[in-house]
Amino acid sequence: MHTVMTSRTHSDGRITLAHGGGGELMGHLIQEHILSALGNPALDVLTDGAVLRSGTSRIVLTTDSFVVQPLEFPGGDIGRLAVCGTVNDLAVMGGRPLALSLGLIIEEGLEIDRLDRMLRSIAGAASEAGVAVVTGDTKVIERSTGGGLMLNTAGVAALDDGVHLGFDRVRAGDVVLINGPIGDHGMAVMSVRHGLEFETEIVSDAAPLNGLIQSVLLAGIDVHFMRDATRGGLAGVLADVSERTGMSMEVHESRIPFRRATRAAAEMLGFDLLSVANEGKVVLVVGADDAGRCLSVLRQHALGRQAAAIGTLAAGTVPMVELVTTTGGRRVVQRPYGEELPRIC
Amino acid sequence: MHTVMTSRTHSDGRITLAHGGGGELMGHLIQEHILSALGNPALDVLTDGAVLRSGTSRIVLTTDSFVVQPLEFPGGDIGRLAVCGTVNDLAVMGGRPLALSLGLIIEEGLEIDRLDRMLRSIAGAASEAGVAVVTGDTKVIERSTGGGLMLNTAGVAALDDGVHLGFDRVRAGDVVLINGPIGDHGMAVMSVRHGLEFETEIVSDAAPLNGLIQSVLLAGIDVHFMRDATRGGLAGVLADVSERTGMSMEVHESRIPFRRATRAAAEMLGFDLLSVANEGKVVLVVGADDAGRCLSVLRQHALGRQAAAIGTLAAGTVPMVELVTTTGGRRVVQRPYGEELPRIC
Numbered sequence: 001m002h003t004v005m006t007s008r009t010h011s012d013g014r015i016t017l018a019h020g021g022g023g024e025l026m027g028h029l030i031q032e033h034i035l036s037a038l039g040n041p042a043l044d045v046l047t048d049g050a051v052l053r054s055g056t057s058r059i060v061l062t063t064d065s066f067v068v069q070p071l072e073f074p075g076g077d078i079g080r081l082a083v084c085g086t087v088n089d090l091a092v093m094g095g096r097p098l099a100l101s102l103g104l105i106i107e108e109g110l111e112i113d114r115l116d117r118m119l120r121s122i123a124g125a126a127s128e129a130g131v132a133v134v135t136g137d138t139k140v141i142e143r144s145t146g147g148g149l150m151l152n153t154a155g156v157a158a159l160d161d162g163v164h165l166g167f168d169r170v171r172a173g174d175v176v177l178i179n180g181p182i183g184d185h186g187m188a189v190m191s192v193r194h195g196l197e198f199e200t201e202i203v204s205d206a207a208p209l210n211g212l213i214q215s216v217l218l219a220g221i222d223v224h225f226m227r228d229a230t231r232g233g234l235a236g237v238l239a240d241v242s243e244r245t246g247m248s249m250e251v252h253e254s255r256i257p258f259r260r261a262t263r264a265a266a267e268m269l270g271f272d273l274l275s276v277a278n279e280g281k282v283v284l285v286v287g288a289d290d291a292g293r294c295l296s297v298l299r300q301h302a303l304g305r306q307a308a309a310i311g312t313l314a315a316g317t318v319p320m321v322e323l324v325t326t327t328g329g330r331r332v333v334q335r336p337y338g339e340e341l342p343r344i345c
Numbered sequence: 346m347h348t349v350m351t352s353r354t355h356s357d358g359r360i361t362l363a364h365g366g367g368g369e370l371m372g373h374l375i376q377e378h379i380l381s382a383l384g385n386p387a388l389d390v391l392t393d394g395a396v397l398r399s400g401t402s403r404i405v406l407t408t409d410s411f412v413v414q415p416l417e418f419p420g421g422d423i424g425r426l427a428v429c430g431t432v433n434d435l436a437v438m439g440g441r442p443l444a445l446s447l448g449l450i451i452e453e454g455l456e457i458d459r460l461d462r463m464l465r466s467i468a469g470a471a472s473e474a475g476v477a478v479v480t481g482d483t484k485v486i487e488r489s490t491g492g493g494l495m496l497n498t499a500g501v502a503a504l505d506d507g508v509h510l511g512f513d514r515v516r517a518g519d520v521v522l523i524n525g526p527i528g529d530h531g532m533a534v535m536s537v538r539h540g541l542e543f544e545t546e547i548v549s550d551a552a553p554l555n556g557l558i559q560s561v562l563l564a565g566i567d568v569h570f571m572r573d574a575t576r577g578g579l580a581g582v583l584a585d586v587s588e589r590t591g592m593s594m595e596v597h598e599s600r601i602p603f604r605r606a607t608r609a610a611a612e613m614l615g616f617d618l619l620s621v622a623n624e625g626k627v628v629l630v631v632g633a634d635d636a637g638r639c640l641s642v643l644r645q646h647a648l649g650r651q652a653a654a655i656g657t658l659a660a661g662t663v664p665m666v667e668l669v670t671t672t673g674g675r676r677v678v679q680r681p682y683g684e685e686l687p688r689i690c
Contacts, residue, residue: 038481062480099395104379136379137410156399
């Protein structure tokens with residue numbers, strides 16, 4: 001039994017940082033421990049939120065905790081991240097966010113001025129998203145790591161009647177789109193952590209995507225599936241789509257938008273940009289006949305100016321994601337493993 | 346300005362543990378910092394949850410974080426606490442819980458067996474309450490205090506058309522009821538923390554109250570206001586009702602149910618039982634004509650066997666809570682101040 005335990009957990013029966021990295025080890029923790037205890041049809045689908053019925057209407061519920069260090073970074077802070085993360089989880093389910101809850105876990109010793117700054121940032125991001133924080137909870141914990149502040153946001157959204165999204169709606173021939181350059185959030189945080197400075201500052205992309213996504217849905221585009229590419233980056237989402245649909249995917253590296261400074265930082269620190277986190281990027285899967293129009297609707301929005309169609313799905317024998325590189329080579333895109341993923345949210 | 350800052354924060358501009366104690370200092374933090382940044386009509390009412398409209402139906406959203414030490418104690422653990430706390434916040438708003446979200450913040454080094462135990466406890470409490478965990482999030486943080494596990498639960502509930510609860514519905518002459526003995530949760534946790542053993546073990550009262558509360562509502566009793574007496578204890582809720590309604594309240598000590606062992610522990614450790622936390626106790630305010638029937642409905646439920654009517658409201662000139670002691674004296678019940686309240690959830 002002991003060897004089985006060890007191979008199952010990679011950690012002699014204890015949680016390691018890699019269990020939270022958003023990679024394979026985390027998938028294992030969720031499947032074998034969390035779902036095996038709490039599993040039910042709503043939770044088992046492991047989408048960004050759960051769809052519930054309340055009377056005649058459908059609502060979406062989602063939650064996220066934020067434990068990022070540093071609390072502030074170029075382009076945002078933990079407060080902006082918390083609001084955007086939860087709004088985006090609701091939005092990619094097709095929901096119109098109705099309200100957020102906010103749980104503050106404050107470490108003893110946090111400067112009240114700093115807390116005020118984070119609270120104003122929360123208010124600002126919520127206002128951008130057009131949603132209010134309607135209920136909350138505050139806890140203060142003993143001084144420990146000096147982290148200072150952890151946040152949890154949960155959100156509810158209304159799901160309109162016409163909206164039906166899911167892995168089961170993805171078809172061979174569908175096109176994969178993304179709304180802009182990848183990796184900015186993760187590299188903004190990592191650059192601060194490593195004390196790096198670049199000529200062009202790398203700025204987190206943290207932004208509420210509900211407006212952008214509603215513009216696509218209101219244009220009548222039949223989106224089959226959406227997910228925001230956060231922990232695990234673009235690679236994580238693409239691997240999920242392929243694995244859960246059983247289809248193969250061909251992605252063209254030359255079509256994936258990125259900023260030069262961000263890629264330089266990733267290369268310097270040894271990260272694959274495909275696996276680096278974003279907080280304002282959504283991957284959309286639409287039918288081939290909708291792809292052109294979807295792209296043009298995305299590009300009309302401030303958060304979609306550099307949107308691109310980056311790949312297509314095919315009914316392959318093996319569900320895998322193949323990247324056609326800029327040099328014409330091919331490589332398989334793997335789901336990132338937890339240990340290579342720094343915690344950036 | 347410096348002296349003003351100091352008197353405002355009691356802490357030279359930094360958060361202290363007392364800011365999280367559920368007492369006056371916490372009230373100040375919430376009013377002057379959180380509400381001043383995030384304030385909106387839903388949040389400003391500071392009830393246990395917020396009421397939202399979704400189409401034609403009303404839903405309630407609430408959230409709570411849990412950072413208790415130790416993780417396990419007689420009668421429960423942090424998992425049971427998280428489910429009961431959120432279910433109870435929904436229930437005292439008059440809601441029928443539809444679903445919960447679960448945010449796990451795990452400290453590196455937590456034994457996976459222990460995590461499994463907590464997850465099973467979450468599943469068990471959710472099943473008692475008849476509600477499922479439908480969505481979640483997992484983060485792993487660096488080893489620090491060795492606390493091991495923090496939880497956040499948010500919940501949504503359906504609010505039926507006939508239900509209208511609020512401070513504004515409380516009238517002079519209304520009767521204040523409670524469903525059973527006070528202080529068991531707080532003293533169970535504190536006894537473990539102080540290494541105390543008593544002849545009769547003190548067991549947390551953590552329990553989901555939605556079944557009990559629905560039995561009252563379904564019996565057609567017009568409840569004016571309800572709140573679960575958690576942090577700040579019974580005293581905190583009574584002080585709130587008096588302050589927010591502008592009415593005075595007379596409470597009879599002899600009618601307040603308690604267990605002998607729990608009171609002994611409170612006396613030994615220097616706590617006022619009125620201020621000690623509960624996790625399965627609800628304070629109900631009903632009209633005088635409904636009080637007798639409400640009491641008998643409560644007593645028919647397993648979680649209300651020792652229910653009691655403990656006081657009445659009057660249109661006083663000064664909003665305050667007066668306790669008529671068992672010796673016939675009178676004393677004013679104060680809202681507990683943060684520093685005297687250990688964190689027990």
